[in-house]
Amino acid sequence: MATTSSSSASTTGNYDTTLSTGARKYLKAYGLTPPAVESYEIQAKRCLAQLRSKTVPIDKYLYLSGLRNANVHLFYRLAVDHMKMLTPLIYTPVVGEACLKWSQIYLQPEGLYLSFEDKGHISSVLHNWPQNKVEMTVVTDGSRILGLGDLGINGMGIPVGKLALYSACGGIRPDATLPLTLDLGTGNKAFRDDPLYMGSRRGKVTAEEEAEFLDELMEALVERWPGIVIQYEDFKNPFPSLERYQEKYTFFNDDIQGTGAVILAGIINAVKRNGVAIKDQRAVLMGAGSAAVGVAKQIVQFFIQEGLSEDEARQCFWLVDTKGLVTNDRGDKLADHKTYFSRNDNDGKQYKTLSEVVEFVKPTILMGLCTIGGVFDAEILKKMGQWNKHPIIFPLSNPSDNSECNFEDAMKYTDGRVLFASGSPFDSVEFEGKSITPGQGNNMYVFPGIGLGSILSKATTVTQSMIYASATSLSTSLNQQEVSDGWLYPEIGRIRDVSVVVAMGVIRAAQEAGVDREVRIKNMDDEELEKWVRSKMYDPHAETKAIEDEVSGMVGGDQKGSNAEKSHL
Numbered sequence: 193m194a195t196t197s198s199s200s201a202s203t204t205g206n207y208d209t210t211l212s213t214g215a216r217k218y219l220k221a222y223g224l225t226p227p228a229v230e231s232y233e234i235q236a237k238r239c240l241a242q243l244r245s246k247t248v249p250i251d252k253y254l255y256l257s258g259l260r261n262a263n264v265h266l267f268y269r270l271a272v273d274h275m276k277m278l279t280p281l282i283y284t285p286v287v288g289e290a291c292l293k294w295s296q297i298y299l300q301p302e303g304l305y306l307s308f309e310d311k312g313h314i315s316s317v318l319h320n321w322p323q324n325k326v327e328m329t330v331v332t333d334g335s336r337i338l339g340l341g342d343l344g345i346n347g348m349g350i351p352v353g354k355l356a357l358y359s360a361c362g363g364i365r366p367d368a369t370l371p372l373t374l375d376l377g378t379g380n381k382a383f384r385d386d387p388l389y390m391g392s393r394r395g396k397v398t399a400e401e402e403a404e405f406l407d408e409l410m411e412a413l414v415e416r417w418p419g420i421v422i423q424y425e426d427f428k429n430p431f432p433s434l435e436r437y438q439e440k441y442t443f444f445n446d447d448i449q450g451t452g453a454v455i456l457a458g459i460i461n462a463v464k465r466n467g468v469a470i471k472d473q474r475a476v477l478m479g480a481g482s483a484a485v486g487v488a489k490q491i492v493q494f495f496i497q498e499g500l501s502e503d504e505a506r507q508c509f510w511l512v513d514t515k516g517l518v519t520n521d522r523g524d525k526l527a528d529h530k531t532y533f534s535r536n537d538n539d540g541k542q543y544k545t546l547s548e549v550v551e552f553v554k555p556t557i558l559m560g561l562c563t564i565g566g567v568f569d570a571e572i573l574k575k576m577g578q579w580n581k582h583p584i585i586f587p588l589s590n591p592s593d594n595s596e597c598n599f600e601d602a603m604k605y606t607d608g609r610v611l612f613a614s615g616s617p618f619d620s621v622e623f624e625g626k627s628i629t630p631g632q633g634n635n636m637y638v639f640p641g642i643g644l645g646s647i648l649s650k651a652t653t654v655t656q657s658m659i660y661a662s663a664t665s666l667s668t669s670l671n672q673q674e675v676s677d678g679w680l681y682p683e684i685g686r687i688r689d690v691s692v693v694v695a696m697g698v699i700r701a702a703q704e705a706g707v708d709r710e711v712r713i714k715n716m717d718d719e720e721l722e723k724w725v726r727s728k729m730y731d732p733h734a735e736t737k738a739i740e741d742e743v744s745g746m747v748g749g750d751q752k753g754s755n756a757e758k759s760h761l
Contacts, residue, residue, distance in 0.1 A: 205265040209235060210736045215743045232733070235266055236273070249286045254297060256281055260356065261300055264366050268732035271360040276684045279636065282360075283353040285591030285616050288338050290353075294346035295383075295390045302352045303371030305345060308397055311405050315412040321370060326417040327647050329370040330354045331409075334378065335396065335428035339563030339594040342428070344378030345391035350426055354446075354639070361687045362640025362695070363729025364647065374409070376402055399432070406433055410441055421646045421654070423639070430482050431529055442646055444654040450635045450642065451483045451561075452490030453659050455586060455613075457666035458633050458680040459491055459557070462611040465678070466582040468556050470498045473508050476555040478546050478596060479562035479589075480513040485529045487561065487588075493660055509533050510553050512562075516544035517552075547572060557584040560596030564589070568597035570605050577606030588615040588633055599630040613680050631680040636687065638662045641694025648695065648728055649702040650709035658701040665697030666690065692725050699725075 206219045209230045216222040239259065246252045256278065260267040271278050280286060290297065310317050334347025351371035358364045377394040378384060384393050397405070413420055422443045424433055430445045437443045444450070463473060475491070477484045488509050495505035511518040511533045518526065520536045543549045550558070550572055558576055560568060568587055576583035583606055587596035599618040602610045608623045613631035620629045642662050646654055669690045670682045682690050699721065702708040713721060 205263060205735055205739070208263055208265055208736060208739075212740060215740050218743045218746070219739075232266075232269055236270060239266070239270055240274075249281065250289050250293065250297070252281045253286045253290050254299070257302070257352075258299070261302070265732045265735040268360055268366065268730075271356070272688065272732060275360070275687055279357070279634075279684065280617055282356050283636070284338065284634075285593075287349045287353045288340055288591040291334075291337050291343050291346050291349040292340060294343070294349055295386070295388045298390060303348055303373060305348070305373050305375055306409065307375040307392060308377065308394070308401070308405060309392075311408060314405075314408050315415060318412050318416045321416075323367050323370070325368055326370045326420055327368040328355065328358055328364050328421050328423070328643050329372050329413065330358075330423045330425050331372045331374065332424070332426045333374040333376050333402070333428075334426065335376075337426050338590045342378050342380045342396070344380055344383050344389070345373055345375050346383065346389075347426060348373040354423075354425060357636050358640050358643050359730060361636055362644040362691045363688065363731070364640070364644060365730040374405070376405065399429075403432065403436070406436075410437060410443075414441060419647075419650060421643050421651075423643065439653055442651050442654055444642065444646075444659065445486075446635055446639050447483050448486030449490075449654075449656075449659045450639045451588075452486040452488075453638045453642075453663040454635050454666065455487045455559070455588065455633050456490040456494055456660075456663040457637065458586065458613045458631060459584070460494060460664070460667040461670070461680045462557075462582075462584045462613075466556060466580065466584055466611055468580075470495055471500060471504065473557060474510070474553050474555045475508055475557035475559065476510045476512065476546075476549055476553050478512050478558075478560045478564070478567060480511040480518055480530050480533075481561065482529060483588075484511060484559075484561040485533065487559065488533060490660070490663060493656075494663075506533065507537075510535060510549060510555070512543075512546055512549050516542055517549045550575060554579050556580055557586075559586040559588060561588050562596065563594040564596065565594045566597060568602075570601065573597060573602060573605035577609060580609075582609050582611050584611045586613045586633060588613075590615045592616040592618070603628065611680065629677075629679070632684070633681065634684075637666050637681060637690060638694055640687075641665070641691040642698055644691060644725070644729070645695035645698025645702065648710060648725060649699040649707075649713070651702045652707045652709065655701065655705045655707060657705050658698045658707075661697040661701035662694050665694045669693040688729070692722060692729075695725055696721055 206221045207225055209225050210232060212229055243252055243255055246255055304321050306314060306317055330351040332347045332350050334344045335342050337343040337347045337350060351373060355369040355371050358369060359366045375391045377392060377396040379396045383389045413422060422441055424430060424445045430447050434445045434448060477488060492505040495508060496502055518530050518534050519538050520534050522542055526534055543552050546567060576585060585602050589595055595614055595616055599612055600621050602612050603621050603623055613633040615633060617632050618630045620627045670679060674682055713724060
């Protein structure tokens with residue numbers, strides 16, 4: 193909150209031009225900003241005009257990044273009020289370009305970097321982070337950023353952007369978040385040879401070395417900040433750490449669990465509308481990596497809840513990788529995570545292309561997590577429309593250029609009958625005189641609520657039941673108009689309300705699993721819990737008044753002049 197330290201003023205919002213003259217003097221910020229005491233409306237007008245003056249997306253990203261570092265509460269006021277417009281600039285798809293160019297566009301520290309050379313004294317480096325209370329961290333090693341590959345330390349844009357959404361969408365205080373990037377080397381030779389690359393010049397460490405490093409990191413994090421919620425992101429192989437830490441720490445992996453949960457929510461709503469019984473659903477997934485398997489396993493859990501046996505649910509899925517349909521007798525050694533969905537009903541025949549697999553399966557559901565742009569071509573989309581009254585088509589790869597198809601083509605080749613959700617945003621499409629808005633299966637629908645619910649319940653672990661609850665809660669969060677319009681996900685502008693619903697589901701699941709430690713809320717009914725959750729969320733619009741009230745209390749109110757009343761929001 194308020195501080196007299198000028199070095200931290202920009203990050204605490206003490207340079208905010210909505211503060212009264214009296215507050216600025218007390219905070220030793222007087223004279224460091226122009227004298228006018230402004231309303232938020234004037235601030236927003238100026239900021240949006242500057243943003244519109246930028247014609248290139250990366251320039252808009254850099255402007256917003258600078259604003260976040262200069263006036264954190266103003267940044268989040270804009271983010272909250274203009275969520276749909278700013279989200280693509282804060283995170284995907286523009287963050288992908290920012291990561292590719294991170295070492296070229298670097299301006300100021302935005303997170304904490306840990307190098308492999310820090311092994312043995314990670315704890316001392318963590319103590320360099322200035323905030324004594326950190327509740328949420330996002331950790332990456334940059335080895336598989338979006339669909340862009342190994343970017344090394346350039347992947348810092350992911351934790352920075354993700355945590356901005358935790359604060360804007362989930363109400364976690366910005367000063368309680370830690371963007372954390374691990375420099376464990378990179379296999380990207382072009383970066384290692386680039387004189388501007390700001391990471392180490394070594395190749396990627398071994399899996400054993402990485403495991404030892406991560407063990408030390410996890411212990412150091414909880415020692416420095418007990419109760420911290422730790423989210424891993426964009427590791428090339430996320431399964432070992434998930435298996436190693438999910439029952440020991442308050443930990444989850446958004447690539448596997450968050451992606452699975454948000455897509456499950458969309459699938460729950462889609463299967464209600466496509467008229468096909470659960471037992472007759474046939475899902476083809478183009479992509480068989482960690483995210484695809486995570487998605488499929490979440491949907492398996494839902495199918496089981498709907499009455500299928502585990503084996504019956506598993507048999508509803510056909511996974512396709514670069515070699516074709518994943519089968520037991522394909523002749524290659526399958527990665528461990530693929531074996532669960534490997535088929536044995538192909539009668540010795542190998543289906544080597546997506547087109548062949550689609551023709552063989554005749555799916556009701558087609559999902560893409562392969563980062564091959566346009567792989568759902570016109571022929572495949574037409575067939576999905578021929579076989580299904582309402583085909584479910586989810587091209588989920590990011591960024592937009594890697595999407596397996598776009599919304600316009602999905603509508604065109606299925607005669608407007610598609611049930612569609614994508615990973616990246618697409619514009620609405622005019623069809624038969626109506627404007628149709630596509631669904632976006634963006635992880636931001638669930639991960640802020642998972643983080644918030646885990647923090648507020650003081651969960652000791654993030655259980656699979658908590659992840660599943662985030663999905664089912666999201667599926668119920670649509671309002672009546674959104675349901676009537678046939679949407680699969682709620683309007684993105686309502687994301688903070690959605691995060692409350694998701695957080696409540698996560699809290700209830702934590703209580704049921706017995707991993708919660710917040711005793712004050714155990715006996716609250718849903719109405720009481722909702723009110724309590726909302727009261728704990730960071731509200732950037734309330735920060736000026738909170739600072740003014742704090743300063744007023746410290747000085748007895750005599751330093752607050754008439755300007756103070758003009759500045760309240």
